[in-house]
Amino acid sequence: MKKILLSVVLSVPLWVFGQGFQVNLQGQKQIGMAGAGSALALDEASVFYNPGAVSFLEKNSISAGVNPLLFKSAFKQTGSNITENVKNKIAPPFEAYAVWGPKSNKWKLGLGVYTPFGGLVDWGNDWSGRYALTSLNLKAIYFQPTLSVKITENIGIGAGFVYNHGEVNLQRALPVNYPDGRSGHATLEGTGSGYGWNAGLYIKTQSNITFAVVHKSKVITKLEGGSATFDVPESLRGAFPAGNTFNAELPLPSTTSLGIGVPLSKNTVLAFDASWVQWHIYQDLTFDYAINTPQLTDRPSERNYRDGSSFKLGINHQASEKLALRAGVGYAFSPVQDGYVTPEAPDADRYILSAGVGYAPTRHFELNASFFFEDVKSRQQKNKETGLDGTFKTLVYAPGLSLTYKW
Amino acid sequence: MVGDINMKKIIFNSLVAATILFVASCKPEIETPAATTAGTANFSKYIAIGNSLTSGYADGGLYLEGQKVAYPNLLAAQMATVGGGSFTSPFFSDSQPNGSGYASLTALTNGSPTISQVTTGTAYVGAGKLAKYSGEIQNLGIPGMRLDLAFDPTFTFSAANMFFERLLTDAQVGKVNYAAYIQGRNHTFFSLWLGNNDVLGYALNGGVTTDATTVLTEKATFSFLYTNMLNILTAGGQKGVVATIPDVTAVPYFNTVMPAALLAAAKAINPAAAAIYIRTGAGAVRVATSEDLIRLPFQTAGLLGTGSIPYGLHPLNPIANNWVLDKDEVAKVKDYVNSYNSTIKSLANNKGLAIADTYTYFNTVKAGINVQGVNINAAFITGGAFSLDGIHLTPRGNAVIANVFVDAINTKYGSTIPNIDITKYRGVKFPDSK
Numbered sequence A: 001m002k003k004i005l006l007s008v009v010l011s012v013p014l015w016v017f018g019q020g021f022q023v024n025l026q027g028q029k030q031i032g033m034a035g036a037g038s039a040l041a042l043d044e045a046s047v048f049y050n051p052g053a054v055s056f057l058e059k060n061s062i063s064a065g066v067n068p069l070l071f072k073s074a075f076k077q078t079g080s081n082i083t084e085n086v087k088n089k090i091a092p093p094f095e096a097y098a099v100w101g102p103k104s105n106k107w108k109l110g111l112g113v114y115t116p117f118g119g120l121v122d123w124g125n126d127w128s129g130r131y132a133l134t135s136l137n138l139k140a141i142y143f144q145p146t147l148s149v150k151i152t153e154n155i156g157i158g159a160g161f162v163y164n165h166g167e168v169n170l171q172r173a174l175p176v177n178y179p180d181g182r183s184g185h186a187t188l189e190g191t192g193s194g195y196g197w198n199a200g201l202y203i204k205t206q207s208n209i210t211f212a213v214v215h216k217s218k219v220i221t222k223l224e225g226g227s228a229t230f231d232v233p234e235s236l237r238g239a240f241p242a243g244n245t246f247n248a249e250l251p252l253p254s255t256t257s258l259g260i261g262v263p264l265s266k267n268t269v270l271a272f273d274a275s276w277v278q279w280h281i282y283q284d285l286t287f288d289y290a291i292n293t294p295q296l297t298d299r300p301s302e303r304n305y306r307d308g309s310s311f312k313l314g315i316n317h318q319a320s321e322k323l324a325l326r327a328g329v330g331y332a333f334s335p336v337q338d339g340y341v342t343p344e345a346p347d348a349d350r351y352i353l354s355a356g357v358g359y360a361p362t363r364h365f366e367l368n369a370s371f372f373f374e375d376v377k378s379r380q381q382k383n384k385e386t387g388l389d390g391t392f393k394t395l396v397y398a399p400g401l402s403l404t405y406k407w
Numbered sequence B: 001m002v003g004d005i006n007m008k009k010i011i012f013n014s015l016v017a018a019t020i021l022f023v024a025s026c027k028p029e030i031e032t033p034a035a036t037t038a039g040t041a042n043f044s045k046y047i048a049i050g051n052s053l054t055s056g057y058a059d060g061g062l063y064l065e066g067q068k069v070a071y072p073n074l075l076a077a078q079m080a081t082v083g084g085g086s087f088t089s090p091f092f093s094d095s096q097p098n099g100s101g102y103a104s105l106t107a108l109t110n111g112s113p114t115i116s117q118v119t120t121g122t123a124y125v126g127a128g129k130l131a132k133y134s135g136e137i138q139n140l141g142i143p144g145m146r147l148d149l150a151f152d153p154t155f156t157f158s159a160a161n162m163f164f165e166r167l168l169t170d171a172q173v174g175k176v177n178y179a180a181y182i183q184g185r186n187h188t189f190f191s192l193w194l195g196n197n198d199v200l201g202y203a204l205n206g207g208v209t210t211d212a213t214t215v216l217t218e219k220a221t222f223s224f225l226y227t228n229m230l231n232i233l234t235a236g237g238q239k240g241v242v243a244t245i246p247d248v249t250a251v252p253y254f255n256t257v258m259p260a261a262l263l264a265a266a267k268a269i270n271p272a273a274a275a276i277y278i279r280t281g282a283g284a285v286r287v288a289t290s291e292d293l294i295r296l297p298f299q300t301a302g303l304l305g306t307g308s309i310p311y312g313l314h315p316l317n318p319i320a321n322n323w324v325l326d327k328d329e330v331a332k333v334k335d336y337v338n339s340y341n342s343t344i345k346s347l348a349n350n351k352g353l354a355i356a357d358t359y360t361y362f363n364t365v366k367a368g369i370n371v372q373g374v375n376i377n378a379a380f381i382t383g384g385a386f387s388l389d390g391i392h393l394t395p396r397g398n399a400v401i402a403n404v405f406v407d408a409i410n411t412k413y414g415s416t417i418p419n420i421d422i423t424k425y426r427g428v429k430f431p432d433s434k
Helices: A002-011 A028-032 A051-056 B002-024 B064-068 B071-082 B197-204 B219-233 B259-269 B327-351 B358-367 B395-413
Strands: A061-066 A070-077 A083-085 A094-100 A107-122 A135-150 A155-177 A183-204 A210-216 A219-231 A244-252 A255-263 A268-277 A287-289 A308-318 A323-333 A350-359 A365-382 A389-406 B046-050 B102-109 B112-118 B124-126 B139-141 B189-193 B239-243 B277-279 B285-287 B354-356 B369-371 B374-376
Touching (some): A028 A350, A028 A365, A028 A389, A051 A107, A051 A183, A051 A210, A107 A155, A135 A219, A155 A219, A155 A244, A183 A244, A308 A350, B071 B139, B071 B189, B071 B395, B197 B327, B239 B327, B239 B395, B354 B395, B358 B369, B358 B395
Parallel strands (some): B046 B139, B189 B239, B239 B354
Antiparallel strands (some): A061 A094, A070 A083, A107 A135, A135 A155, A183 A210, A183 A219, A210 A255, A219 A244, A255 A268, A268 A308, A323 A350
C-alpha cells in the first residue's frame, strides 16, 4: 500500500513545496485538527505540541511522518495582464518522535526531530520579480530531547532543549547586463545553527477538560562563512569580488500557545489552540559580507515583522476501536506588514482547513493520514525596498502520512 | 479479515492519491478586471510623433536593437491587447543592424569607462547618408527633430537631417517639412513627444547658438507651433497622448562631470592646481561651482590641464563657454522647459488629451527609484536608465517611460492597456572582460 502511495508521490511532478517560513506540520493527528492539540495527550507529537503532556501518554511509541507540501503561489504585477506561478518543487517537511518511560512511572523521555520553519520557493530566473528574488531554499531542522514529569495525577510539566540545524540558499538576479543582454546573478548559500527550548504545562481537570500553556523559545540561527557567489560581467568584478563570504543571522521566533481540550463524549474531543508568534524579532535580514564594496554593503534589508497569531479548532472522533476521524479549521494573522511582503514569503492572513484519519490495524501499529489546506488571502503590495509591485495569491495543500509503533 | 484490512487500505490510499491529483491541478487565481478595453480611445492605427527618443535612438546612434525597444514600439505591443493594430517602424535591415553606428562600452577600469564606436554593420551609403527606407511608417520619430524645424518653411532640414532624409523619396527631399510629412496617415491615435530639442539643442552646445539646431525656441513660438501640431494631429477628432519635456539637467550628460572631480583629477597630476575656471555665457571668467554643469564629452576630450597655461586650471585659459552650461544658462533653460511644459499641458487639456508627465518622471529617476526590484537612477552607465550618450534611454529606460505613457492613457481614456514588464529590458551592457 505504501508503494502505491509512494509511486503516486513520485509520479506527480506538479508538486511544490515551500511556504513563508513557518511550517505548521508537526504531527499527523494534530495536522488533521488544523494544528490544534496542545491540550491533548494524543501521541508522541506532544513532544512538539506540549512537552508537559508527554508524561500523560499511556504508551511508549515511536513514529515518523512526512507531509509533502504543495505551495502554489501566483504573482501578477500591478497593471499587468500576466500571471506568473512558482515552479513546482518537492521538499517535504517531516517529523519523527520517540517517547519512552518505564510503565507506571511518573516521567517520560522524548525526542523530536521536526521542521518548524522552512521554505522552498522557486519563481524561476525569468519571472518579473527576479531582481528581488529568484529562489529561496530555507530549512530549519529542530532536534529536541525532552523530559516530561507528571507532578500530580492532574498536572504534567515538560521541557526540551532545541538544537537547530539551518540551511539557506537564496538567489536573485542582478540588474547588470552582460554583452549578450542577460542579467547577473547572486547566490548566497550557508549553513548555521542555533539553540532554544520548548516547555509546557498540561492540566487535566476533574471534569476531564484539559488545559495547556506552552512556550517555544526563539532560536537565533547564526550562519557563518556562507558563500556569496556573484555572476557578473568581469568588468564589474571589482564591485562583486570572487570568493566572497558572508555571515548572517536568522531569528526564528518564539511561540506562546494556550490550549484547551474539551471531551464532548467518550469518543469525541474538541481541541482549541491560540498561539502568539513573536515574529517582531525579525526586523531585518542582513548579510555581513567579508569583502565590502560600494555596491556590496552590509545594509540591512528591512523586514519589520510584527507578531503573528493563529487560532485553531480541531475535533478528534474515535469512530471505532481502530478508526479515528479528524477535522479542523483555523485562521492565522500574518506577521508581514504592508510594504514588506516579499516573494520569498508572499504572506497574508490565511484560512486553514484540515481533515485526518487514523487507522490502527493492531495494538502496536497505527497509520495516520492528514490533509491540510491553507488559503492565503490575495494581497496587492508594493515592497518598500525593492519596489516590486503586484498581487500575490497562495494556496497550500499538504497531504501527509505517518506510521507509529507503540508498546 | 486480512483481506478486509487490505481493502480498507487500498480505498484509503486511493482516496488520498485522488485528492492529491485533484489539488495538484488547482492553481491560485488572481482576479483581473472583467474585460480588457480600449475605453474611449481607438488604438487601431497608432502613430508616434517625436524626436530621437521616439525613434529609439540610444548610445549616440540609431540602430536596430534600440529601434525595436523604442517606447512607442513597446507601447504599441501592449495596445495590441486592447484593439491596437500593427505598428510599423523604419527598422534598419538585418544586414545593416548598426544603422548610424553607436557607442559601446569596451572597458571599465576602476569605474572609468572606455567607450568605443561601433562602425561595422552600418547603413551608410555615403558620407552622412543612410540607406533609404520605404514603406508604411508609424514610428515617425526623427532624431534631431525640433518643434520649430518641424514647420521649417525653407524645407532644408529634410535634406540636412540624415535620419529624416532616409525616410523620404528623392522627390520629397528638400520639398517637405516634418509637419507636412506626418499628415495623411489615417491614424486613430497618436503620441507626441516633441520639443525637447528646442531647448536641448541649445543646452548641449553649452548655451551657445551656432545654427538652427542650437537655437532656443522662443516661448511664444513654441506655443504657436505646438497648437498647430495638435491641430494637425487631431484634425479628424483623434485622441492621443502628449509628453512633457524633461528638465535637461536631469540627464547624466550634465550631471557626470563635476568641477570638484575635475579638480581632484587635476591635483593628482599637478598639485598646484587650485580651481577649475570656466568662461560663462556672459563672457566672464570665474571659478566653476557645482551649479555649473559641464558636458559629458569633456571627460574624454583630453583638454584639461593641456597647454602652457593649463587649460581650465587658470583664469587666462578657462574651459570654453560651449563646454559648460553655467548657472545662469541652467536657470534660463529650466525657465524655458517650465514654460514649454505649461504650454503643453494647457493645450493638451483644452483638447482633452492624455498627458504623460515625463518631466516629473525624469526628476523621480534623478532622485533614484526602485521599480520591480530594479534600482533606476540618473547615474551615468550604472544608473540603468540612460544609455552611453547620457541623454537617450536604455531599453530599460524605454520600458519605464512607456509605462508612464500607458498609465497616462489608461487614466485619461479608461482603457486597460497592460503595463510592460520592465525587468525584461536591459540597462547598459557591461564588458565581460577585465
